[in-house]
Every structure is written in C-alpha cells, then in structure tokens.
Amino acid sequence: MCENQQGPMLESDPGQASGNTAMTSNLRADFDWSDLRFFLAVARAGRLGAAATRLGVEHSTVSRRLSALEAALGAKLFDRHPHGYGLTAAGERLMAAAEGMETLALAAQGEIGGADLGVAGTVRIGAPDGFGTYFLAPRIGALAETHPQLDLQLLAMPRLFSLSKREADIAISLSRPKEGRLHARKLTDYRLGLYAARAYLERHGAVESRAQLQRHSFIGYVDDLIYAPELDYVPLVAKDLRVRLKSSSLVAQMTATQAGAGVCVLPCFMADLFAGTGPDALVPILPAEIGLTRTFWLLTHTDTRDLARIRVAADFIAEAAQKGRGVLMPG
Numbered sequence: 001m002c003e004n005q006q007g008p009m010l011e012s013d014p015g016q017a018s019g020n021t022a023m024t025s026n027l028r029a030d031f032d033w034s035d036l037r038f039f040l041a042v043a044r045a046g047r048l049g050a051a052a053t054r055l056g057v058e059h060s061t062v063s064r065r066l067s068a069l070e071a072a073l074g075a076k077l078f079d080r081h082p083h084g085y086g087l088t089a090a091g092e093r094l095m096a097a098a099e100g101m102e103t104l105a106l107a108a109q110g111e112i113g114g115a116d117l118g119v120a121g122t123v124r125i126g127a128p129d130g131f132g133t134y135f136l137a138p139r140i141g142a143l144a145e146t147h148p149q150l151d152l153q154l155l156a157m158p159r160l161f162s163l164s165k166r167e168a169d170i171a172i173s174l175s176r177p178k179e180g181r182l183h184a185r186k187l188t189d190y191r192l193g194l195y196a197a198r199a200y201l202e203r204h205g206a207v208e209s210r211a212q213l214q215r216h217s218f219i220g221y222v223d224d225l226i227y228a229p230e231l232d233y234v235p236l237v238a239k240d241l242r243v244r245l246k247s248s249s250l251v252a253q254m255t256a257t258q259a260g261a262g263v264c265v266l267p268c269f270m271a272d273l274f275a276g277t278g279p280d281a282l283v284p285i286l287p288a289e290i291g292l293t294r295t296f297w298l299l300t301h302t303d304t305r306d307l308a309r310i311r312v313a314a315d316f317i318a319e320a321a322q323k324g325r326g327v328l329m330p331g
Helices: 014-025 033-045 048-055 059-073 089-116 130-144 196-206 210-215 250-258 268-274 306-321
Strands: 078-081 083-087 121-126 150-156 171-172 183-197 218-220 242-244 264-267 283-286 292-301
Touching: 033 048, 033 059, 033 083, 033 089, 048 059, 083 089, 121 130, 121 306, 130 150, 130 171, 130 250, 130 264, 130 306, 150 306, 171 306, 183 196, 183 250, 183 268, 183 306, 218 250, 250 264, 250 268, 250 283, 250 306, 264 268, 268 283, 283 306, 292 306
Parallel strands: 121 150, 121 171, 218 242, 218 264
Antiparallel strands: 078 083, 171 292, 183 264, 183 283, 183 292
16 A cells, blocks of 8 residues: 655745745735736746646737736846746746745635535646556546546656646656655556567577677667656666667657567566567566566645645546556566
C-alpha cells in the first residue's frame, strides 16, 4: 500500500510580507482583483500567447487586462522582449502579493466550495511520456466517465513540470522533491529491462552475455536532454556502450526498437504490451541479469491539493497504480 508523504515546505520570508503590504497599499480604487489571474499567467508562462491558451481566452484579452492592471497600479509590471515577458522590480513585488492572494482564494475554495460543489473544473496532469501514454491514458477515461463535470488535460511529455508555476495541477515525477510547497506521495515502483525486436535479434544474433552487448547498436536518451538522473540507464547496463541512436522521447525510443534499430532499456509496462511472435515483437534480453527498478511519485501543490477536483484525480491515479502493480512490477 502506498503511503501519503508530506513533502518539505519552504518557510515564508518576513521581509516578503512587508513588501506585499506596500504593494497592496498602492492599489487604486479602480483596481480589478480578477486582473491578477492574467498577471500570474503571463508571469509564469513568459508569453502572452501561452498565458491566453492556459486561461482559455484571446491573446488580446490578456494584453488588455495587463494594461488595465498596470494603469490601476501606476507601475510597469513587465519588460517586453522579443523572446517574451520578464518581470520588472514592481512586477516581482506584485508576484509575491498575487500568489498570496491566489493561495487564500484556493484555500477558501477548498474549505467552503469543495464541500458543497460536485467534482467539476479542469485538472491538468503532467506525466513522463511513457507512463502518461501507455499506462495512464488507457485508464483515465474511467475518471472522466465517473465525473462528467471534470475536464482532464493529460500532458504526456519528457520533461519536468512546475506546480508552483501552475504548469500542471498534478505531476508524476521520478524523484521526491527536496524543496518547495509540494506534497509528495509515493505512487509505485516500476521495473525496466533490456529489449530488442525479434527481427533485430534474428539478424544480429541472440545476446547471451553482457560482453556481447558491445557489438550491438544501442538506443537511448540524448545526453544533455536527460531531464532526470534516474533515466541515465546505459552505464548501469554495461561499461563503454555506444548509444548510436538517441531521442528525448521514450515513446520514440521504443518505436525505433520495434523497427529493429537496436537494443534499448524500456519499462516493462510498455515493452510487455508488444510481446509476441511477429518481427516487431519486443523480446527481453538477459532478464535474469539486467533489471532496473525506478519509482514514480505523485506531486501536488500544498495550496491546491485539497481542492475536490485535484484530490479526486490524485486518488484515482494512485488507485490505478495500485491495481496495475502486476503490470508495473511484473513477477
């Protein structure tokens, strides 16, 4: 049974509080509190277009609301650059105050609205591409069916997601965070092995020892795009292996392996879906000698984890992982 584990929390800065008070005291009578949502979205995304997409509004709406906010405060909040928007000193001060207001609003929603309203709204889930595509995607429809008012966004991508910047409401990570206002729950361990396509092994011969791996083509990650140290598998398989085909995407690595491009370390929950007798069927190599175990962690932000929609989605993912343990950690 997976246990809930509280992640470490950062202490608030007393000096920040005085800065927040100063910023708040400068608000004019025509200040619109709802403009802060637009400010936060742009500050976190760095671009108007990305912020507009996240908020579900037009680009021009975001620009207009930012201009109104700057006029109400009598301060320039962003420096506009060709590559995006950067906070000014005034914007940095407002950022702290706005996030504090956001935290209060979310807490009120969780404590008051969450008890009376059904599970509704949008939940964005960020997950590694392999887990998101081959484990979570086939199962998550059941959550949407159970809660018709819940809108789900599954981001299955080979990257880390920042919950503090609201890039996602729930993130699946390969490690437990060491800092930040995050709650970490151990989701599940999962097993990985070495695989090749049946046709590849017929052409190049069976692998009967680690020493023989030296003559085989390897598929792996692009070195400088390995977003978590837990993904640096190759040195653990054998020394001095040459990775000839690299991709930032685990899904692309598996597809290349099925096509006979070489040998690859893959999660068993992915590779075992393609076992069989066909030429592109994936065959485990040295399973008794080569096996790795990694862990998925489910992360939520302390400010939002008690919202009904996020709590229900997180519990669903945890239950799915528990039920799928035989797939994730095959005997």
